[in-house]
Structure formats: C-alpha cells, structure tokens
Amino acid sequence: MNRLQFFTPVIISRGQGKPVEEIDSVSEAMTFLRHWPKGRRGPVYQCALNCCAAALAGQMSAEEARKAFTGFARITRLLDDDMSLPTGSERMDSLYTARR
Known part of the structure; x- marks a missing residue:
C-alpha cells in the first residue's frame, strides 16, 4: 500500500x-481541491x-x-450519506478523546 493511499476512500456525491x-x-484529494471553484475557497478548504x-x-x-479532506467534503455537503459515519479508527479516537 502506498503511504499516500487512504485506508478508506472518501466518497463524494455531487447530487x-x-x-x-x-x-x-x-x-x-489534492487534484479535487485544485479544481474547486476559487470563489468557494474558505478556511476549511485551505485547511x-x-x-x-x-x-x-x-x-x-x-x-x-x-x-x-473528509471535513471539507462534509462542510461543503459533498460527502456521500454512507460516508457520514466516521471510520473505525476515527470512532476510537473520538471515544478516547471523550474519556480524557
């Protein structure tokens, strides 16, 4: 597996x-972001x-x-509904953070 490959793909839905x-x-993800309209580039895009x-x-x-990138897709409402739940590792991270 390439070090720049995602464990789970981000599913983008344009409607x-x-x-x-x-x-x-x-x-x-970088290619997708570079094609994003300049007038819609805000702080989440920049992040x-x-x-x-x-x-x-x-x-x-x-x-x-x-x-x-998933946060950007969620904020811009491009994240596919099936991808709205975090992956297993993200769920574990949030559980760990919540218990601190």
Missing part, C-alpha cells in the same frame, strides 16, 4: 442522479489543502490528510 466519486489518495500538501511532503500522514 442525486449524478455518479459518486471515490477519492482514495492524497494526490486525488484541507494544507494538510494534503503536508502529507505529500511527508510532514503528515495520509490518514490525517484524509480527515481534513
């Missing part, structure tokens, strides 16, 4: 009746872009970049 898109690596760039530079893991 009912349109095909879903699977983003399964940092490079694909996802910065995290993907950091992962490409080896300063962050692909899964950390995936979390940022």
Whole structure:
C-alpha cells in the first residue's frame, strides 16, 4: 500500500442522479481541491489543502490528510450519506478523546 493511499476512500456525491466519486489518495484529494471553484475557497478548504500538501511532503500522514479532506467534503455537503459515519479508527479516537 502506498503511504499516500487512504485506508478508506472518501466518497463524494455531487447530487442525486449524478455518479459518486471515490477519492482514495492524497494526490486525488489534492487534484479535487485544485479544481474547486476559487470563489468557494474558505478556511476549511485551505485547511484541507494544507494538510494534503503536508502529507505529500511527508510532514503528515495520509490518514490525517484524509480527515481534513473528509471535513471539507462534509462542510461543503459533498460527502456521500454512507460516508457520514466516521471510520473505525476515527470512532476510537473520538471515544478516547471523550474519556480524557
């Protein structure tokens, strides 16, 4: 497995009746973000872009970049309904954080 590959793809849905898109690596997420309309680029977009760039530079893991990209997709309402639940590791992270 490539170090920039996501363990679980991020499923993007552009609306009912349109095909879903699977983003399964940092490079694909970066390509998606670079094509995002300039007028809709805000702080969440910038965070996802910065995290993907950091992962490409080896300063962050692909899964950390995936979390940022998933947050961007959720905020922009592109995240497919099936992907709205966190992955097993994300659930464990939230449980651990909640218990602190």
